Amino acid sequence: MAHTVAEHGKRISRIVFIGLLLDILSFTIILPLLPRSLEAYKEREGADASTLLGTLLAHIAHLRAYVQAHSPSSRFLQQGARADLVLLGGLLGSLYSLLQCVIAPVIGRAADRFGRRRTLMYCMAGNIVWTVIWVFAGSFESFLLARVIAGLSEGNVQLSNTIIADVTDPTTRSHGMALVGIAFAVGFTLGPSIGAFFARMPIESKSTRNVFAFAPFAAAAVFSLALLLAESLYLFAKLPETMHFRRSLADSNVTADSGTEDTEIAQPLAEPIHAVDAQTTTENNRTLRRLNILHFAYLFFFSGMEYTLTFLTHDKFDFSNAQQGALLGFIGVTSTVLQGGWVRRIKGQSAHGDKGLVARGMACCAIGLACVAHCAQGVQGAQPAWTLWGGALGFAVASATVVNCLNSMVSLATTDMETGRRLGDFRAAGQIGRALGPVFACSVYWLLGPSTCYSVGAAAVAAISVAFVTLVPARPAVSSTKKHS
Secondary structure (H helix, E strand, O other), X not given: OHHHHHHHHHHHHHHHHHHHHHHHHHHHOOHHHHHHHHHHHHHHHOOOOOOHHXXXXXXXXXXXHHHXXXXXXXXOHHHOHHHHHHHHHHHHHHHXXXXXXXXXXXXXXXXXXXOHHHHHHHHHHHHHHHHHHHHOOOOHHHHHHHHHHHHHHOOHHHHHHHHHHHHOOOOOHHHHHHHHHHHHHHHHHHHHHHXXXXXXXXXXXXXXXXXXXXXXXXXXXXXXXXXXXXXXHXXXXXXXXXXXXXXXXXXXXXXXXXXXXXXXXXXXXXXXXXXXXXXXXXXXXXXXHHHHHHHHHHHHHHHHHHHHHHHHHHHHHOOOHHHHHHXXXXXXXXXXXXXXXXXXXXXXXXXXXHHHHHHHHHHHHHHHHHHHHHHOOOOOOOOOOHHHHHHHHXXXXXXXXXXXXXXXXXXXXXXXXHHHHHHHHHHHHHHHHHHHHHHHHHHHHHXXXXXXXXXXXXXXXXXXXXXXXHHOOOOOOOOHHHHOO
């Protein structure tokens, strides 16, 4: 019976991995195209005060003039309208993360009530809708609508974590969660390059009034839509419902082998995996609250520093697009190698596997940020010091370890029937950090300079890592009923 459960779990985990990889490839295609997309919309309608984009740019210009009057030394704001587009892009990114924060708990509760598979297919329908709108987004209003629907529909990562939690046990949970991290690393390595490739195929329309006018870089949007359609068909055909995965397998085994030894093995699996008493529930709830707070705090600083990294290399070292791609590619490839090798071997090997990896990842992130802070003190326009690549390595280790191991710890501290809700709350806390972090980091960067910005980030992440090691237990509490079973 145990062998059957493990084999079914591995098969479903592979299905989830393939679907999530297609989803992240589709999601990341737009990332390198966003700045030039906004420039294209500005050329079309930015000067027209009757459009939403014209109104937004006018307000941003007034805000820039006000800040310049009180901070005339800000070299970045002296670039004028170019700085306005950066702020607009940052606001769009923050809007997406805020929408994710709102919808993540809803998706988690829907997964617990209606099932993982059905909820995931609804999310896929939303993803297809927003991508179709993106293809024909001839105006900024249409593009903004597409991004709003995208923010309210993207539940694939959260649901993938929930499904993997369903089909794995505490000894294999970490290995399964690592697949999510690998899909992220591969997707963020290849997706932007795919987007840049299809951006060379211009089929966009210059019209802003035609409902069916193509968006800037519509060819990339069409390919993104094709990936989502393929993912939807694949998941519809291959992915089973997993909410009662172990109970269903146990019941089928009892029916097939009634009166055999398998019945004795299967019987305990018919109960929830995490049978907990009141004291254990209280302890685990306290742990979950701390994990949510630490997740928010970590992503607040990590996502903010990550967001400003390409600004630093462009502003300080005048990196070309190829150099930017090489830096981001180094982070993505290194993260993939680490997750596929080192992380998967260590996770689950001891009671401190997940916690130890999170602590190491946070420590490497803090060291990496300190390296970037040192590098930022270099001469303007000079070649960056080796510490830039040391900082990139720190980012890669953090990307390979922290978030997916935290997801594993959260899933182990929940009961089977509330995994979706708990992971949804956890993701919502992180999305608040992702929404606010870039705004904070960019403000510190342009007002106090890059070295100060990354020094603050390094100190903050170091403090968060100490708090994590001190406040969070390595494993969730075990109920008295399980201790005596």
